[in-house]
Amino acid sequence: xxxRQASAVVVAGVLLVGSGCSxxxxxxxxxxxxxxxxxxEPASLDFTSNDGAAIPxxxxxxxxxxxxxxxxxxxxxxxxAESWDVSDDRRTYEFTLAPEVTFSNGEPFTADDVVFSxxxxxxxxxxxxAAAMDxxxxxxxxxxxxxxxxxxxxxxxxxxxxxxxxxxxxxxTGMEDLDTDPVGTGPYTVADWTRGDSITLERRADYWGExxxxxxxxxxxxxxxxxxxxxxxxxxxxxxxxxxxxESLDQFTRDDQxxxxxxxxxxxxxxxxxxxxxxxxxxxxRQAIAQAIDRDALLDIVWAGHGEPIGSMVxxxxxxxxDLTDVHPYDPERAEELLExxxxxDLTLDFPVPNLPYAIDTAQVVKSDLAEVGITAEIEPLxxxxxxxxxxxxxxxxxxxxxxxxxxxxxxxxxxxxxxxGYDDDELRTLLTExxxxxxxxxxxxxxxxxxxxxxxxxxxxxYVQPMLIVADESVEGLPDNRxxxxxxxxxxxxx
Amino acid sequence: MVTRILRRxxxxxxxxxxxxxxxxxxxxxxxxxxxxxxxxTNATPEAVRxxxxxYGTDRPLLVQYAEWxxxxxxxxxxxxxxxxxxxxPQILDRFQVTLWLxxxxxxxxxxxxxxxxxxxxxxxxxxxxxxxxxxxxxxxAIPNFLLGILLIMLFAVxxxxxxxxxxxxxxxxxxAFARKLVLPAVSLGLVQGAILTRxxxxxxxxxxxxxxxxxxxxxxxxxxxxxVRHGLRNAAIPVVTVLALQLATLLIxxxxxxxxxxxxxxxxxxxxxxxxxxxxxxxxxxxxxxxAVLLINFLVDLLYTVVDPRVRTAAP
Numbered sequence: 001x002x003x004r005q006a007s008a009v010v011v012a013g014v015l016l017v018g019s020g021c022s023x024x025x026x027x028x029x030x031x032x033x034x035x036x037x038x039x040x041e042p043a044s045l046d047f048t049s050n051d052g053a054a055i056p057x058x059x060x061x062x063x064x065x066x067x068x069x070x071x072x073x074x075x076x077x078x079x080x081a082e083s084w085d086v087s088d089d090r091r092t093y094e095f096t097l098a099p100e101v102t103f104s105n106g107e108p109f110t111a112d113d114v115v116f117s118x119x120x121x122x123x124x125x126x127x128x129x130a131a132a133m134d135x136x137x138x139x140x141x142x143x144x145x146x147x148x149x150x151x152x153x154x155x156x157x158x159x160x161x162x163x164x165x166x167x168x169x170x171x172x173t174g175m176e177d178l179d180t181d182p183v184g185t186g187p188y189t190v191a192d193w194t195r196g197d198s199i200t201l202e203r204r205a206d207y208w209g210e211x212x213x214x215x216x217x218x219x220x221x222x223x224x225x226x227x228x229x230x231x232x233x234x235x236x237x238x239x240x241x242x243x244x245x246x247e248s249l250d251q252f253t254r255d256d257q258x259x260x261x262x263x264x265x266x267x268x269x270x271x272x273x274x275x276x277x278x279x280x281x282x283x284x285x286r287q288a289i290a291q292a293i294d295r296d297a298l299l300d301i302v303w304a305g306h307g308e309p310i311g312s313m314v315x316x317x318x319x320x321x322x323d324l325t326d327v328h329p330y331d332p333e334r335a336e337e338l339l340e341x342x343x344x345x346d347l348t349l350d351f352p353v354p355n356l357p358y359a360i361d362t363a364q365v366v367k368s369d370l371a372e373v374g375i376t377a378e379i380e381p382l383x384x385x386x387x388x389x390x391x392x393x394x395x396x397x398x399x400x401x402x403x404x405x406x407x408x409x410x411x412x413x414x415x416x417x418x419x420x421x422g423y424d425d426d427e428l429r430t431l432l433t434e435x436x437x438x439x440x441x442x443x444x445x446x447x448x449x450x451x452x453x454x455x456x457x458x459x460x461x462x463x464y465v466q467p468m469l470i471v472a473d474e475s476v477e478g479l480p481d482n483r484x485x486x487x488x489x490x491x492x493x494x495x496x
Numbered sequence: 497m498v499t500r501i502l503r504r505x506x507x508x509x510x511x512x513x514x515x516x517x518x519x520x521x522x523x524x525x526x527x528x529x530x531x532x533x534x535x536x537t538n539a540t541p542e543a544v545r546x547x548x549x550x551y552g553t554d555r556p557l558l559v560q561y562a563e564w565x566x567x568x569x570x571x572x573x574x575x576x577x578x579x580x581x582x583x584x585p586q587i588l589d590r591f592q593v594t595l596w597l598x599x600x601x602x603x604x605x606x607x608x609x610x611x612x613x614x615x616x617x618x619x620x621x622x623x624x625x626x627x628x629x630x631x632x633x634x635x636x637a638i639p640n641f642l643l644g645i646l647l648i649m650l651f652a653v654x655x656x657x658x659x660x661x662x663x664x665x666x667x668x669x670x671x672a673f674a675r676k677l678v679l680p681a682v683s684l685g686l687v688q689g690a691i692l693t694r695x696x697x698x699x700x701x702x703x704x705x706x707x708x709x710x711x712x713x714x715x716x717x718x719x720x721x722x723x724v725r726h727g728l729r730n731a732a733i734p735v736v737t738v739l740a741l742q743l744a745t746l747l748i749x750x751x752x753x754x755x756x757x758x759x760x761x762x763x764x765x766x767x768x769x770x771x772x773x774x775x776x777x778x779x780x781x782x783x784x785x786x787x788a789v790l791l792i793n794f795l796v797d798l799l800y801t802v803v804d805p806r807v808r809t810a811a812p
Binding site for chain 1 (some may be wrong): 497527528529532533534535536537538539540541543544547568576578579580581586589648652653656659660661662663665676715755756758760761764765767768771772773804
């Protein structure tokens with residue numbers, strides 16, 4: 001039969017195509033291409049109007065640069081600004097810019113571009129992180145390489161925010177296709193974007209600084225954690241930027257072909273208590289919950305022992321970090337006593353949780369720890385982000401919830417009584433304001449005190465910092481030690 | 497015949513209108529606010545309110561529906577809440593990917609079903625035929641996505657013959673395109689092939705029993721000649737119907753397979769859109785899928801009219 005012959009030809013063809021070129025992509029003698037796998041693709045490349053964390057992840061530091069940047073230890077370092085002076089009243093910043101810097105469209109980077117970029121954040125940006133720029137009173141170009149920024153009040157938070165996307169420097173002539181064709185001063189440009197699949201960065205020939213070792217870096221996007229692991233196992237990727245489920249880590253740790261890099265992040269996983277609820281008005285109830293939870297056991301179960309327990313809203317990479325896990329140590333007997341003293345028996349709490357693997361797993365352990373001391377927590381998984389944001393974050397309809405807070409220095413959210421914590425404390429606000437306005441030493445002191453206050457008061461139960469778990473081909477070098485900024489820096493990636 | 501076509505056309509248009517209402521209502525009652533999702537955990541209530549009025553999601557539902565359908569009629573799908581980009585071109589782009597996947601899968605299915613179905617029919621009383629029928633029964637029972645995962649484990653991870661996923665446009669690199677297409681197309685096509693095999697088999701068995709085939713054979717034609725000259729056209733009618741319906745199932749199956757194989761088609765677009773509450777985008781994609789399915793059914797009806805003279809003369 002004719003169709004039988006035809007099908008034989010098709011099958012043969014398919015097999016030929018399959019076997020012909022199976023010598024894999026990825027590794028090779030002196031190729032300088034690198035493929036890095038991620039789980040969330042940017043919706044657009046315009047972070048001035050879109051809030052997604054995936055945008056600065058690919059663009060910041062690689063395509064755009066700011067005056068200052070954050071190093072892996074959480075310290076602010078010079079970038080486009082070679083140096084800066086802060087006035088005694090801490091309101092005036094004088095930046096000296098690196099000379100000979102150009103944008104990828106060939107335009108020189110000057111003080112006028114700084115003025116343009118900073119003013120634009122205040123006037124045009126629609127995303128809420130832009131509010132950190134509100135404190136700027138004026139920005140003036142003194143010369144092509146000198147810029148003065150006047151703040152309406154002293155703010156350390158402002159300089160820190162300048163390390164994030166809001167500090168990215170734009171060229172007035174590079175704004176036409178912000179959402180697809182970004183123009184920055186960084187060492188890479190966006191060469192190609194296949195939506196739903198990958199973004200390819202290509203090295204610039206005219207970069208002002210030190211040329212990065214790798215010529216093209218492909219950011220590849222996978223909705224599914226299994227698909228991501230499979231791509232790594234089949235050699236289609238050189239690096240997996242983050243493993244979100246520790247059970248998929250095993251297959252890589254067992255194999256010498258791969259390296260696993262563990263660091264920390266800014267993602268504090270917090271058991272949020274709705275402080276507006278009457279039951280939490282009694283401090284002893286909050287303390288009981290804190291003391292009922294065994295953080296170490298929790299990390300063993302949820303993250304196979306990776307990650308770091310925390311006792312307050314400060315990740316270990318912040319300069320004022322202090323181990324506060326012992327403020328309310330694990331002590332289920334004490335927890336039961338506290339509940340008894342508070343006169344609370346048979347407590348039942350609503351526990352809506354985002355349907356993210358770490359959040360569900362964490363919630364399960366919390367639930368069983370709480371059950372040990374006689375508290376019933378009723379877990380309700382909510383679709384994230386849409387439903388969780390609506391019910392819990394905006395609607396404040398919860399007793400307990402669990403989620404990672406990934407913004408840098410987000411301890412300040414406790415100063416806002418409208419935030420979903422429902423936490424309202426003048427002393428904390430005073431401490432945070434003082435910290436923001438003072439010199440670095442005093443700042444560290446006040447931040448430390450604020451962190452301790454939150455821990456003592458059990459404003460929430462601070463559980464752990466999410467681990468950064470990078471898997472890479474054993475030949476890859478230059479991977480980050482920690483993920484503390486918004487960027488996945490590929491400028492140092494190389495192969496041995 | 498003309499009234500028949502007109503009548504079918506009317507049914508097509510009405511179904512499409514009903515689909516638009518259903519899609520719109522479903523998205524309207526879905527919990528979660530697009531403005532809230534877009535603004536994330538830093539959002540202030542004012543910012544959310546402002547975003548809502550920018551999107552127009554704070555207007556009455558009837559107004560929103562009228563505006564949406566008004567746009568659709570003119571081929572305007574509106575703009576994405578998340579990216580601000582035109583939805584129409586984006587859907588067109590993704591639809592091509594899904595179409596490649598479905599057409600290739602259909603090719604795989606036909607390549608399996610035609611020879612195997614005919615073989616099973618010719619030998620339907622023998623052991624070989626029975627075994628084939630049994631195998632196709634197993635094939636029918638396997639879900640696409642499970643087959644996809646199994647194929648990835650075997651041919652991508654273990655043997656390394658094919659990539660585990662991803663997509664390259666054919667114009668960019670035909671070889672990479674073909675290699676990435678094989679596993680997803682087989683995952684989709686194998687199951688469809690198993691289903692089709694059964695239909696081809698029974699269609700051919702039926703035709704072989706018809707009087708005219710017997711007559712033709714009595715006139716001295718050999719079995720396959722009789723089948724080709726007199727039977728194929730008749731056997732084709734039920735097969736074409738099933739084929740068209742399967743194409744509709746394929747489109748839906750592709751939604752899942754695209755997820756498994758990380759293919760940027762309509763399915764991935766749809767699921768991302770749902771997650772982001774990009775309502776207009778989701779509505780647009782679902783309408784395109786609905787349009788495709790209804791159009792296929794409509795065309796099958798027309799084809800019937802052309803292929804089968806009995807339908808042409810029968811009451812509409």
